[in-house]
Amino acid sequence: SMLVRSSSSAKQSLIRRNLSSGSVPERKVAILGAAGGIGQPLALLMKLNPLVSSLSLYDIANTPGVAADVGHINTRSEVVGYMGDDNLAKALEGADLVIIPAGVPRKPGMTRDDLFNINAGIVKNLCSAIAKYCPHALVNMISNPVNSTVPIAAEIFKKAGMYDEKKLFGVTTLDVVRAKTFYAGKANVPVAEVNVPVIGGHAGVTILPLFSQATPQANLSGDVLTALTKRTQDGGTEVVEAKAGKGSATLSMAYAGALFADACLKGLNGVPDVVECSYVQSTITELPFFASKVRLGKNGVEEVLDLGPLSDFEKEGLEALKPELKSSIEKGVKFANQ
Ligand code: NAI
Numbered sequence: 001s002m003l004v005r006s007s008s009s010a011k012q013s014l015i016r017r018n019l020s021s022g023s024v025p026e027r028k029v030a031i032l033g034a035a036g037g038i039g040q041p042l043a044l045l046m047k048l049n050p051l052v053s054s055l056s057l058y059d060i061a062n063t064p065g066v067a068a069d070v071g072h073i074n075t076r077s078e079v080v081g082y083m084g085d086d087n088l089a090k091a092l093e094g095a096d097l098v099i100i101p102a103g104v105p106r107k108p109g110m111t112r113d114d115l116f117n118i119n120a121g122i123v124k125n126l127c128s129a130i131a132k133y134c135p136h137a138l139v140n141m142i143s144n145p146v147n148s149t150v151p152i153a154a155e156i157f158k159k160a161g162m163y164d165e166k167k168l169f170g171v172t173t174l175d176v177v178r179a180k181t182f183y184a185g186k187a188n189v190p191v192a193e194v195n196v197p198v199i200g201g202h203a204g205v206t207i208l209p210l211f212s213q214a215t216p217q218a219n220l221s222g223d224v225l226t227a228l229t230k231r232t233q234d235g236g237t238e239v240v241e242a243k244a245g246k247g248s249a250t251l252s253m254a255y256a257g258a259l260f261a262d263a264c265l266k267g268l269n270g271v272p273d274v275v276e277c278s279y280v281q282s283t284i285t286e287l288p289f290f291a292s293k294v295r296l297g298k299n300g301v302e303e304v305l306d307l308g309p310l311s312d313f314e315k316e317g318l319e320a321l322k323p324e325l326k327s328s329i330e331k332g333v334k335f336a337n338q
Helices: 010-021 039-047 063-071 085-092 112-133 146-160 173-187 222-233 235-243 251-268 312-337
Strands: 003-005 028-032 054-059 078-083 097-100 138-141 168-170 198-200 207-209 274-281 289-297 300-304
Touching: 028 039, 028 085, 039 054, 039 063, 039 251, 054 063, 054 085, 063 078, 078 085, 085 112, 097 112, 097 251, 112 138, 112 146, 112 312, 138 146, 138 251, 146 168, 146 274, 146 289, 146 312, 168 289, 168 300, 173 198, 173 207, 173 222, 173 235, 173 251, 173 274, 198 312, 207 222, 207 312, 222 235, 222 312, 251 274, 251 289, 251 300, 289 312
Parallel strands: 028 054, 028 097, 054 078, 097 138, 138 168
Antiparallel strands: 003 078, 168 274, 198 207, 198 289, 274 289, 289 300
């Protein structure tokens, strides 16, 4: 195991930071799984984020190269690469935000739940370390199956006695990104202006885009809305099949992960009215975890927002997703407690 520090000395970086960052608070962001398909472009995008003062890149392999490479970019954050379990504590200490894209991705023919056996164990170990070394950090869970890995994290944190439901987030931003892109294509509106909430979970039918609330409004037929919903639900599989065995979404996921992390940092910094969809502990439905619009603040989740009015088609979709989401949550809870 080893450690690579890109700046020549801590003192120098401190001086540089004080000169360049003005009143923007210091924020340490750790990426666990930083050398992977998502981790590398996510590290790049977080290095470009001026809200980050320290970027900690952890993986079980290949982090020195990624850290040296990203560290040469002349933006605010100091970059440090950490490799191997012995360095996980240092990677996490002082982190304000931990992003987790560690674990195996899907291959054609696999569901996200097929990843459970490998990724559940990885997430469990990483969350035990978070509980120990940065118990106050916000956690952005990307590793699949998100519907189960978020409940696993919650259980591990409960066992450690530091669980704060306001600080744990399943990243469903890519579902929102896809829904916006696909909607703009059919509605013939500028994609940059589109907003679409996506609720439920992050797998197949548990992903429920609310196109009835999409803005700018468009008069799309029932058939088109059904097709748009299905394409959003199957967006991940579309990429898995196109990559033909070489993995799942990495570039669009890195973009989505960077967007959500930026929203979390803005919330921490006290920027008002930061709202994103995320899979969080929730009382919006009878399910203990549910994705919906969330207002972010200085402590993480400030408010879980109501679903708003649903079309009949969306009401049916909501009822239809509950059994699968419920069983994925229970599977995660059971795993963490066995
Ligand atoms: P990848 O295989 O390219 O990278 C995963 C990285 O995790 C590798 O560098 C590996 O060394 C590292 N890793 C494995 N065990 C680790 C451990 N114990 N600690 C730290 N790092 C560890 O996979 P990719 O494409 O980056 O995907 C990562 C995860 O993200 C998968 O579970 C995938 O299903 C999920 N994903 C989630 C999405 C979402 O919307 N939430 C979208 C796309 C992927």
